[in-house]
Amino acid sequence: MTQYVIIGDGISGSSAAETLREEDPESEITVITDEGEALYNRILIKEHAKGKLPEAPISIHDEEWYEDRDIELSLNTHVTSVDTDSKIVHTHEGDDLSYDKLLIATGGTPTQLPVENSDADGIHHFWTFQDARKIRESAEAADDAVIVGAGLLGIDFAAVCGSQGVEGKYLMRGDRWWRYALSGDGAEIMHDGMREKGVEPVFDSGVDRFEVDDDGHVVAAVDPNGERYACDFAGVAIGLSFNTEYLRGAGIEHDNGILVDQYMQTNVEDVYAAGDITRFYDVLLGEQAQNGSWGSAKEQGRVAAVNMAADDEAEEFQWVSSYSITHFDFPFLSFGHPTLGDDHAERRYSDTEWRRLAFKDGKIVGGVLIGDLAPQSKFKRLMREQRVVADQKDVLLAETVDLDELAAPQEP
Numbered sequence: 001m002t003q004y005v006i007i008g009d010g011i012s013g014s015s016a017a018e019t020l021r022e023e024d025p026e027s028e029i030t031v032i033t034d035e036g037e038a039l040y041n042r043i044l045i046k047e048h049a050k051g052k053l054p055e056a057p058i059s060i061h062d063e064e065w066y067e068d069r070d071i072e073l074s075l076n077t078h079v080t081s082v083d084t085d086s087k088i089v090h091t092h093e094g095d096d097l098s099y100d101k102l103l104i105a106t107g108g109t110p111t112q113l114p115v116e117n118s119d120a121d122g123i124h125h126f127w128t129f130q131d132a133r134k135i136r137e138s139a140e141a142a143d144d145a146v147i148v149g150a151g152l153l154g155i156d157f158a159a160v161c162g163s164q165g166v167e168g169k170y171l172m173r174g175d176r177w178w179r180y181a182l183s184g185d186g187a188e189i190m191h192d193g194m195r196e197k198g199v200e201p202v203f204d205s206g207v208d209r210f211e212v213d214d215d216g217h218v219v220a221a222v223d224p225n226g227e228r229y230a231c232d233f234a235g236v237a238i239g240l241s242f243n244t245e246y247l248r249g250a251g252i253e254h255d256n257g258i259l260v261d262q263y264m265q266t267n268v269e270d271v272y273a274a275g276d277i278t279r280f281y282d283v284l285l286g287e288q289a290q291n292g293s294w295g296s297a298k299e300q301g302r303v304a305a306v307n308m309a310a311d312d313e314a315e316e317f318q319w320v321s322s323y324s325i326t327h328f329d330f331p332f333l334s335f336g337h338p339t340l341g342d343d344h345a346e347r348r349y350s351d352t353e354w355r356r357l358a359f360k361d362g363k364i365v366g367g368v369l370i371g372d373l374a375p376q377s378k379f380k381r382l383m384r385e386q387r388v389v390a391d392q393k394d395v396l397l398a399e400t401v402d403l404d405e406l407a408a409p410q411e412p
């Protein structure tokens, strides 16, 4: 009987466990997580912090779900090391677990700002349900906040401020929000959205240090220009550090994420990885890439499990990820790899509508849509089909995209 061990009960680990049970009904499956609760919807915890959603609908699985599938779930258990020669996983409680096949699905942990007082009371990072509960509590009691990190997670803090009636100062390093994927035109729409929520973007800023009161609670952030911003709480979202420290000495290749091929296999036999933690070979992009998104993590867990159970390279991961933001009056969606590419095309259609596509070797590799998401499925289809279309930007940027207007694909 094959023994599978999965480290991490996020969406990638949990989806792998479910698939393994279907693919290999007679096996032993153990899922280990250092969190105190089974899988919940990480995407929805921001709605809880905003004060808009109670706890119950955020949980996805209760412990019974694992029992029903004969999956052993170890909560509150931190894996401290893995011995890939003797195929043993060690936990903080001194338990040793043998495996035949191992899945690493441990995601990341929010990176702390390397500045004075960055661990003070009232300074929050956004990753777990527990974080969201604390953010909600802080925001409910706050008048002013500071936000740092001009990306997809930072903007969730801006939305929390807006919903909880907190005045926010959003301190950004450059001249705009998510400058790697948005031009000034696109970012301006987002800045207006923030202002409408009572959050003021502050450009060419950041945090040099936090000031605290006698109880160690944050009271202000001081930026590199010497400007002081009083705050009752601060939200920091400057990126993720991948949870690989327990793999030291295990011989598993990693480079800002665990390197896997398109089958989710690492360089070590019988060791697979899935979810945020992977730097996977993206068959559509033709290079190693990363996806920090729910749908991608779920699919990677499923594909890894299929290959683990098949004992073979049965299925490859091929996926166009997407990430949407619903905090404003207009919708926002990024798909694929909008920060990559060697060519771009963009257009602004109105005060709340904008579109940008990223191309590599003439093919769409990602994009951002603001205001009108209607063309998303067409762009994703072109990306999946790897069509060379960068020479037909006028068709792609037309308000209504008609794929029939594209020149027929050339025969290879």
Ligand SMILES: Cc1cc2nc3c(=O)[nH]c(=O)nc-3n(C[C@H](O)[C@H](O)[C@H](O)COP(=O)(O)OP(=O)(O)OC[C@H]3O[C@@H](n4cnc5c(N)ncnc54)[C@H](O)[C@@H]3O)c2cc1C
Residues within 6 Å of the ligand: 007, 008, 009, 010, 011, 012, 013, 032, 033, 034, 035, 042, 043, 045, 046, 077, 078, 079, 080, 105, 106, 107, 108, 126, 127, 128, 153, 156, 243, 246, 274, 275, 276, 277, 291, 292, 293, 294, 295, 297, 322, 323, 324, 325
């Ligand atoms: C606030 C927030 C909003 C988001 N919004 C969106 C969105 O709108 N759309 C979208 O697509 N994505 C969104 N994401 C990203 C998405 O949630 C992640 O991409 C996805 O959850 C990653 O799943 P995962 O299974 O790879 O990792 P994780 O969910 O991070 O799970 C990893 C698990 O492993 C555990 N673990 C780590 N180390 C160990 C260890 N040594 N021993 C035992 N257990 C360990 C961790 O505690 C964790 O439970 C959001 C994320 C956050 C935090």
